[in-house]
Amino acid sequence: MKKLILLILSTGFIAGCASSTTGKDYNAEMLKLLESDFKSKGSVKVERVLQQDDVQNFCSALEGKAASIDELAEIRNSQLITVKYPEDSQYLGDWKAGNEIASNGKGGQYSDPVGTTSGGNCYGCHQLTKEEVAYGTIGPSLYQYGKLRGNSEDIYKYTWAKIYNAQAFIACSSMPRFGHQGILTEQQIKDVMALLLVPESPVNQ
Amino acid sequence: MRRMKQLVFFVLALHISIGLYAESNSLEESDIYKELIEDGNPAEFREMRGDELWHKKYAPNNVSLEQCDLGKGPGVIEGAYVELPRYFPDVNKVMDLEQRLIYCKTTILGLTYEQAVSSPFSIAGQSSEIEALVSYITAASKGMMMAVKLEHPMEKDAYEIGKKLFFYRAGSHDFGCVTCHSSNNKRIRLQNLPNLLVANDAQATYTTWPAYRLSQGEVRTMQHRIIDCLRQQRFPEAKYASDAITALTMFMAKNAEGGIYNAPAIKR
Numbered sequence: 001m002k003k004l005i006l007l008i009l010s011t012g013f014i015a016g017c018a019s020s021t022t023g024k025d026y027n028a029e030m031l032k033l034l035e036s037d038f039k040s041k042g043s044v045k046v047e048r049v050l051q052q053d054d055v056q057n058f059c060s061a062l063e064g065k066a067a068s069i070d071e072l073a074e075i076r077n078s079q080l081i082t083v084k085y086p087e088d089s090q091y092l093g094d095w096k097a098g099n100e101i102a103s104n105g106k107g108g109q110y111s112d113p114v115g116t117t118s119g120g121n122c123y124g125c126h127q128l129t130k131e132e133v134a135y136g137t138i139g140p141s142l143y144q145y146g147k148l149r150g151n152s153e154d155i156y157k158y159t160w161a162k163i164y165n166a167q168a169f170i171a172c173s174s175m176p177r178f179g180h181q182g183i184l185t186e187q188q189i190k191d192v193m194a195l196l197l198v199p200e201s202p203v204n205q
Numbered sequence: 206m207r208r209m210k211q212l213v214f215f216v217l218a219l220h221i222s223i224g225l226y227a228e229s230n231s232l233e234e235s236d237i238y239k240e241l242i243e244d245g246n247p248a249e250f251r252e253m254r255g256d257e258l259w260h261k262k263y264a265p266n267n268v269s270l271e272q273c274d275l276g277k278g279p280g281v282i283e284g285a286y287v288e289l290p291r292y293f294p295d296v297n298k299v300m301d302l303e304q305r306l307i308y309c310k311t312t313i314l315g316l317t318y319e320q321a322v323s324s325p326f327s328i329a330g331q332s333s334e335i336e337a338l339v340s341y342i343t344a345a346s347k348g349m350m351m352a353v354k355l356e357h358p359m360e361k362d363a364y365e366i367g368k369k370l371f372f373y374r375a376g377s378h379d380f381g382c383v384t385c386h387s388s389n390n391k392r393i394r395l396q397n398l399p400n401l402l403v404a405n406d407a408q409a410t411y412t413t414w415p416a417y418r419l420s421q422g423e424v425r426t427m428q429h430r431i432i433d434c435l436r437q438q439r440f441p442e443a444k445y446a447s448d449a450i451t452a453l454t455m456f457m458a459k460n461a462e463g464g465i466y467n468a469p470a471i472k473r
Contacts, residue, residue: 024362030369030452037447044441049375056374063372064387064402108377108439124393136393138385167379174385176378183377 027061041110055079059172067171075171082180083161083168091156091193098195099202101188102128108183118183120163120192125175128195129202138174146197147204159196163189248340248417248469251424255341258334266315273309275302275342286346287466290455292357299363301451303428306338325445327423339415339426346466351412353458360455363448367456370449371401376439382453384438396473401457408464411457416472424469427454 031050040046052060055075058067104119106112122128125138128145149155161168164179178184184192195201259282262269275285276293290301296308303325310321327333355361374381385393386401399406415426431450432443443450 024365026362026365026369029362030366030373033366033447033449033452034370034373037444037449038435038441039444041442044376044439046441048377049440052375056379059379060372060374060381063368064383109436110442111436134394136391136396138388138391138393138398176380181377181379 042112043108043114043116044110055167055172062172072171076168079165079171079177079180080161080168083164084179084186085157085160086186086190091160091190092198093187093190093192093194095191095194095198095201095203097188098191098193099129101184101192102195103132120178120184120188122192130205131202142196142203144204146199146201149197151197156193156197159193160189163192246417246469246471248415248424248471251337251340251417252344252469253341254332255337255339258338259341263310263314263316266313268313270306270309270313270338272313273306275305282342282345284346284349286343287349287351288353290360290363290451290458291354292359297359298448299357299359299451299455301427301446301454302339302342303335303426304446304451306335306342307446322445326425326429333423336415336424336426340424340469343415343466343468347468349466351408351458351461351464351466353455353462355455355459363452363455364459367452367454370453371456378439380438380440382434382438401460404460404463407457407460408462411461412464412466413468413470413472415468416470418472420473 034050035046038046038049055078058071058075101120102122105121105124107116107118122142123132123135125136127135127137127141127143129143145159146155163184165177166173166175167177167180176183179186179189195203198204259270272279274280274293274295275282276288276291277283277285286302289305290299292299293305293308300308307318307321310316311318314321324331324333325335327336353360355364371382371386374383382401385391385398388398389400389403389406391398391400399410401407401410411427414430415424417424428445428450431453432445435443
């Protein structure tokens with residue numbers, strides 16, 4: 001009898017947690033389809049998308065609604081501590097290589113051969129130079145990024161961290177976490193840093 | 206025949222024009238396409254082929270798809286697409302057009318499931334029957350208002366599951382549909398991105414698929430569009446004609462409610 005009551009109570013509890021008024025757990029239903037209706041291919045595994053980390057889980061559940069200030073701060077703080085700064089304290093690589101990385105949208109798709117070096121595809125979302133007119137507008141313009149901000153250690157560190165893990169500054173940002181998720185290597189991030197910050201870079205003309 | 210010749214000439218001219226346009230870096234692509242398609246859309250070839258295939262008798266049952274019930278009764282194609290996806294009592298599930306065509310090909314024509322899904326998308330040297338059938342059937346809804354019902358509980362479920370999938374961020378890049386399709390007036394590179402959460406964008410998008418894609422030289426269906434979006438989203442490969450895609454389609458079709466259907470269209 002006790003077991004039955006417990007069962008009824010726990011069933012009610014689960015239903016209470018579900019996301020809709022009909023009592024159905026649509027998130028669970030969606031995850032079932034994600035498992036059954038997708039297949040691993042190339043470097044992209046079904047298990048990878050079934051396993052969300054805390055940021056992905058939190059941001060998905062918002063469904064476009066605003067979160068509380070405290071929740072957003074918690075996300076940012078949890079992500080800021082993941083940032084690994086360059087061990088040699090050299091932040092700037094080669095801006096020309098950085099421009100190639102910014103133009104390259106390959107990597108991480110199942111259509112890319114396994115082992116493909118990923119690009120950053122910065123131009124997909126940001127204006128960077130005057131010369132490249134085929135830029136996207138999901139993110140803000142970064143034209144003259146360095147010229148406007150100078151070359152202080154603080155700016156270097158902030159910019160590095162932003163590329164490494166954008167969630168450390170804007171919780172649920174659309175920008176990928178290039179360092180944290182291993183999309184770009186440390187050297188690639190240095191090259192993109194140079195594109196943004198060195199005076200000779202076309203970004204700062 | 207004269208019409209065919211006109212179309213062939215038009216397609217050639219169209220590709221040249223688009224090449225010139227691409228070099229001009231203009232952003233007013235929709236206006237240019239509107240002007241170009243006044244003379245016709247190469248998708249009409251696929252519609253004509255679909256018309257033939259709809260009436261063609263297939264082995265082993267030696268019958269045609271004419272008895273296929275797309276939701277408005279056996280053989281009725283007028284207005285069928287603007288009410289899809291929908292619940293079908295005979296299978297007790299929600300299906301989109303392509304799932305339903307596969308069902309009809311197996312149950313009416315007597316094909317195996319593998320045969321029915323063997324060529325969902327045209328590739329070099331192999332033209333897809335499904336793309337042609339979808340072109341023919343969707344064209345029969347031109348000018349009608351988008352009207353998915355969402356009355357049956359399973360239709361509501363499909364919508365809610367599709368909504369969850371739309372907002373689901375995961376994988377190496379933290380991407381979801383929501384990343385590119387929840388803000389107004391954004392672009393990726395030069396490609397405009399519709400906000401699929403607001404009616405006018407959702408309508409303009411949903412009512413113009415399938416589309417003849419100039420970059421691919423083929424008519425592509427909504428299934429193709431969604432699978433390719435998910436690929437770029439760094440998700441694994443979505444299975445063709447799966448319930449996951451139908452759920453997403455239901456979410457988008459409902460958001461496009463009230464839009465006037467106008468496809469097969471023409472796109473980059």
